[in-house]
Amino acid sequence: MSVEDTRMRDKLRALAGAELVERLDFLERRQQRRLPDAPLPVPAVDDRLDADVIFGGGGLSLLIAAELAGRGISVLVFERARAGTAHREWNASRSELQVLVDRGLLDEATLAEMIVASYKDGFCRFHGGKADHVVAGVLDQAIDAGALAAHVRAVAEARGVRFVDGVSVDGLGPGEYGVRVRAKRLGEIPLADQGKPGKDAVFAQGKLFVDARGASSPYATADLLCPTVGGVLRGLPEGDGPKRWRRDVGEILVTTEGIVDGVQHVWEGFPGRDGELTTYLFYYAKAAKLAGRPRLLALYTRFFETLPSYKDGDPTLVRPTFGYIPGWSRLTRPAAPPHPRVALVGDAAARQSPLTFCGFGAMLRSFVGAADALEKGLTTGQLPPSIVDDAEVHAGTGPLAALMADSGMQGDALNHLLDDAFGALADAGNETYASLLQDRMGRAAFRAFVLQTAGRHPRVYADVFTSLGLVDALRWGAKVTTGFGWKS
Numbered sequence: 340m341s342v343e344d345t346r347m348r349d350k351l352r353a354l355a356g357a358e359l360v361e362r363l364d365f366l367e368r369r370q371q372r373r374l375p376d377a378p379l380p381v382p383a384v385d386d387r388l389d390a391d392v393i394f395g396g397g398g399l400s401l402l403i404a405a406e407l408a409g410r411g412i413s414v415l416v417f418e419r420a421r422a423g424t425a426h427r428e429w430n431a432s433r434s435e436l437q438v439l440v441d442r443g444l445l446d447e448a449t450l451a452e453m454i455v456a457s458y459k460d461g462f463c464r465f466h467g468g469k470a471d472h473v474v475a476g477v478l479d480q481a482i483d484a485g486a487l488a489a490h491v492r493a494v495a496e497a498r499g500v501r502f503v504d505g506v507s508v509d510g511l512g513p514g515e516y517g518v519r520v521r522a523k524r525l526g527e528i529p530l531a532d533q534g535k536p537g538k539d540a541v542f543a544q545g546k547l548f549v550d551a552r553g554a555s556s557p558y559a560t561a562d563l564l565c566p567t568v569g570g571v572l573r574g575l576p577e578g579d580g581p582k583r584w585r586r587d588v589g590e591i592l593v594t595t596e597g598i599v600d601g602v603q604h605v606w607e608g609f610p611g612r613d614g615e616l617t618t619y620l621f622y623y624a625k626a627a628k629l630a631g632r633p634r635l636l637a638l639y640t641r642f643f644e645t646l647p648s649y650k651d652g653d654p655t656l657v658r659p660t661f662g663y664i665p666g667w668s669r670l671t672r673p674a675a676p677p678h679p680r681v682a683l684v685g686d687a688a689a690r691q692s693p694l695t696f697c698g699f700g701a702m703l704r705s706f707v708g709a710a711d712a713l714e715k716g717l718t719t720g721q722l723p724p725s726i727v728d729d730a731e732v733h734a735g736t737g738p739l740a741a742l743m744a745d746s747g748m749q750g751d752a753l754n755h756l757l758d759d760a761f762g763a764l765a766d767a768g769n770e771t772y773a774s775l776l777q778d779r780m781g782r783a784a785f786r787a788f789v790l791q792t793a794g795r796h797p798r799v800y801a802d803v804f805t806s807l808g809l810v811d812a813l814r815w816g817a818k819v820t821t822g823f824g825w826k827s
């Protein structure tokens with residue numbers, strides 16, 4: 340460990356306690372040492388079919404498992420920790436949440452109980468910008484993610500889904516019925532059982548495997564990564580003014596400084612239960628640049644040190660949340676499964692918006708379609724390369740995210756560009772603005788948005804060429820203007 344690392348650890352320990360530092364170290368070790376799944380030989384004799392569909396990971400993607408079970412399909416979930424536990428807070432609009440009711444996962448009353456806060460609107464604000472860019476009807480319902488995850492697990496169990504908690508999937512291979520999966524038991528294995536065949540691992544045979552291991556999946560190879568830290572804060576004073584917060588307003592993207600050491604940091608603030616503000620600090624990054632380089636420790640230290648530039652007060656961090664969210668620029672190869680009987684979903688697939696990284700909204704849009712594809716795959720024996728929703732506007736926003744990840748800009752240059760871009764969106768009206776953040780925008784509207792931005796910020800062309808390089812800039816321009824490759 341370098342002197343700088345030790346200094347940083349000591350600093351964060353003093354700011355937030357030793358336990359947080361330990362948890363960060365644990366996540367970083369796991370993330371940096373992701374191993375490919377071990378290839379498994381087909382067993383000589385094994386005539387047991389454990390489930391039609393086997394899931395590795397029982398996080399947000401449990402929605403797909405519950406939906407499949409509702410159709411009478413047998414499902415087995417291997418989960419490293421406990422399936423149906425969420426350590427994050429999730430936001431979406433009321434209309435996006437309706438699918439949970441429509442698919443019988445919740446009734447209206449239960450959904451209403453799980454909405455811990457509703458906002459009249461939200462805004463994006465950039466350092467040195469001309470205005471707050473206000474939008475209504477987007478990310479405006481804050482959900483009790485823990486309660487939702489536990490509820491979905493209970494529904495899934497009632498529909499017959501079987502859960503094996505405390506096992507880590509680490510092997511995958513062909514099986515008599517399609518796939519064979521191995522999961523290593525975690526935690527204590529009794530001394531008497533250590534080394535005995537089958538005691539430290541469980542095997543299962545299924546027809547299809549769903550990789551729902553999130554950012555830990557060995558197939559989560561998308562080219563962007565969003566290191567995110569923060570959590571639920573208490574004790575920040577409410578009120579008007581740039582450093583106060585209002586319980587009926589969501590803060591979607593806020594910057595309080597320019598680019599520092601090549602990185603543009605961004606804040607988010609979403610009111611939750613009374614007096615609580617879920618606050619994140621994150622940045623866009625190229626995955627290759629972060630490989631082998633743990634970043635969350637430094638980011639958390641920065642979170643505490645620069646929080647006063649975002650909000651007044653002396654808050655307490657009541658629930659820390661942190662991690663890496665994968666994203667895909669659509670300029671490189673997508674994350675892809677290793678076999679036609681394997682599907683990537685959620686963060687492993689990284690088809691959510693590379694601009695907002697809203698995995699929750701993306702899963703709400705995806706889980707029914709993903710279940711359709713899996714149900715079909717049970718009959719045909721093969722799955723398409725992607726079974727989750729990939730909104731067409733990501734062909735436009737992906738390269739913008741890549742630009743923000745590695746802009747080569749200095750100072751407030753990116754803030755000025757973002758301020759002009761969001762100003763153009765706000766001027767185009769709430770529906771246009773909301774449609775971009777909710778991944779509903781079509782190519783014509785995106786093209787108009789780019790032209791409006793360029794009208795306000797002519798430097799954008801030079802910025803795009805400098806950051807993306809000639810080939811990618813031309814490819815992106817062609818997609819936006821001619822539509823060629825827009826839906827690929």
Ligand SMILES: Cc1cc2nc3c(=O)[nH]c(=O)nc-3n(C[C@H](O)[C@H](O)[C@H](O)COP(=O)(O)OP(=O)(O)OC[C@H]3O[C@@H](n4cnc5c(N)ncnc54)[C@H](O)[C@@H]3O)c2cc1C
Binds near residue numbers: 399400427663684700
């Ligand atoms: C700090 C942070 C804040 C976020 N905030 C928001 C937000 O406000 N809004 C939003 O929309 N999205 C947010 N996201 C993103 C969102 O939470 C994810 O997109 C979403 O959870 C992805 O769902 P998933 O099922 O793919 O993965 P996860 O929900 O991460 O679940 C993966 C599961 O797989 C398990 N697992 C991992 N490896 C193995 C293995 N080898 N074997 C067995 N099980 C395994 C894990 O224990 C976990 O339970 C946030 C992410 C982070 C990190």
